[in-house]
Amino acid sequence: MTDKWSGMESQRRKGTFSPLLLILGAFAFMGIQAAHHKHEIQFTVVGTGNSLLDFTMVDFVDDIQVFFYDKQHSQLMAKEAWISQALGTKFIEKTQQKLIDHEKSFLWFLKKLRQNDTKSDKNVTLQLFIVCEPQKDKDIGNQIKIAVDGEDFCWLDEIGQWLFFMPEAESFKPTLMSTFWANQKASYMQEYCDGIMKTILQHSGRKNVPPDVTVLYHEAVDGTISLSCSATGFYPSSILLFWQKGSNIIAAGKESSSRTLPNADGTFYQRITIELPPGVTGTNHECVVDHIELGTQKVFPVPEKPLKKRTWTVTLSILGIVILVLSCAVAFIQGKKTNTGYSIHEYATMEDIQMDIQEH
Structure with a gap:
């Protein structure tokens, strides 16, 4: 070309x-x-x-x-x-x-x-x-x-x-x-x-810009793991992304890569994704990025697998927050009752409030 x-x-x-x-x-x-x-x-x-x-x-x-x-x-x-x-x-x-x-x-x-x-x-x-x-x-x-x-x-x-x-x-x-x-x-x-x-x-007049690299981990319901590595905001467009495990370049798995695509600001974007079969974790997997502005090849490890939170833990946390909010609301209403003399169950109309103001 x-x-x-x-x-x-x-x-x-x-x-x-x-x-x-x-x-x-x-x-x-x-x-x-x-x-x-x-x-x-x-x-x-x-x-x-x-x-x-x-x-x-x-x-x-x-x-x-x-x-x-x-x-x-x-x-x-x-x-x-x-x-x-x-x-x-x-x-x-x-x-x-x-x-x-x-x-x-x-x-x-x-x-x-x-x-x-x-x-x-x-x-x-x-x-x-x-x-x-x-x-x-x-x-x-x-x-x-x-x-x-x-x-x-x-x-x-x-x-x-x-x-x-x-x-x-x-x-x-x-x-x-x-x-x-x-x-x-x-x-x-x-x-x-x-x-x-x-x-x-x-x-x-164009200045070289290094890539901003993001590595993501996603586990599907069936246990399939997808690792995604994206580089964006770089110039010039020549860049190399590949996956490795330890010192070995990964040749197995289902791999896909986007072309180097332009961003609106004149810089470029590229993504490489690898899909691992159930039972194969992303442990020790790394995305390697080579671009002129990085000087040497940079290694970006896969983030640690997020801990799964138990449903009951999440439920109790939400319930505690709801109770706290309701307690604050009740305390606020009782305070208003003491200061104004209105019953919690009464409706304070604009006329009532105006009469209170005139009296004071």
Whole structure:
């Protein structure tokens, strides 16, 4: 879901895959670790083996939309004026020209994809998703995925190897795994993913905010236990939540997680819940949260199981409160009777009260 490309016309003439995937990844994600910030790009192409009908690109840094481009206007649009000022006119013009050149690259991809297809005039939808996330150890992690007509085509896995899911993808393997492409990706990542991201973040005016974490324990009537861990109010959006027991990450149980969702104030929210079967307690379970503003991973234990109060204890407590209130009310009424001379059972009308006032 994030990255870019670089134009190499001479290589395309020799039959290589052109700049379409120069942008694909630099280093794989290593271990369980939340990123500082996230840079995402999505390319969407619609065309045949003979023509490119539509081509769009959207670009995000965290929750900030940076660029939008479509084939119809052939113009790279910065979503905010400050983005153009921060990156500079020359960069905008350079990137726009690359996008125009890359229309040819995507068309080359479609032709190669459909070279053995007798229905070359059939519309094909190609999507390229790229996500780059600078990690705490200064490396850059990437997720790269190519899809054709909504089906996985190929992607770069967590250890930096390409996985190919369609037979047609095998023909692109030599290009994707070549040293030339590896060097081009590294060069691109330094210029765009890391450098441009830093520029956007420096000028965005957004301040990092740590998450406010809440851990809840709930036991259902059937004995099923649900543990919920929610983090809210944090920025940037990259965060990692997971459950562990002791030093072991919990892989058992029924687990669910919300996506990272935006709050109204521009911060983010995420929740992870695990359901334990009857007989399994939540003892020693902990929610681990990793976010840039926490410095290191923070551990939030499950609160102690609340003690069940007996029904008769609750009943006696309520009865005692009722008796106390009634006693106070009776004492108040008797006091009024002594001071005014009215009987408890008599009604003091406004006329009676006025006569008392006149007499005194």
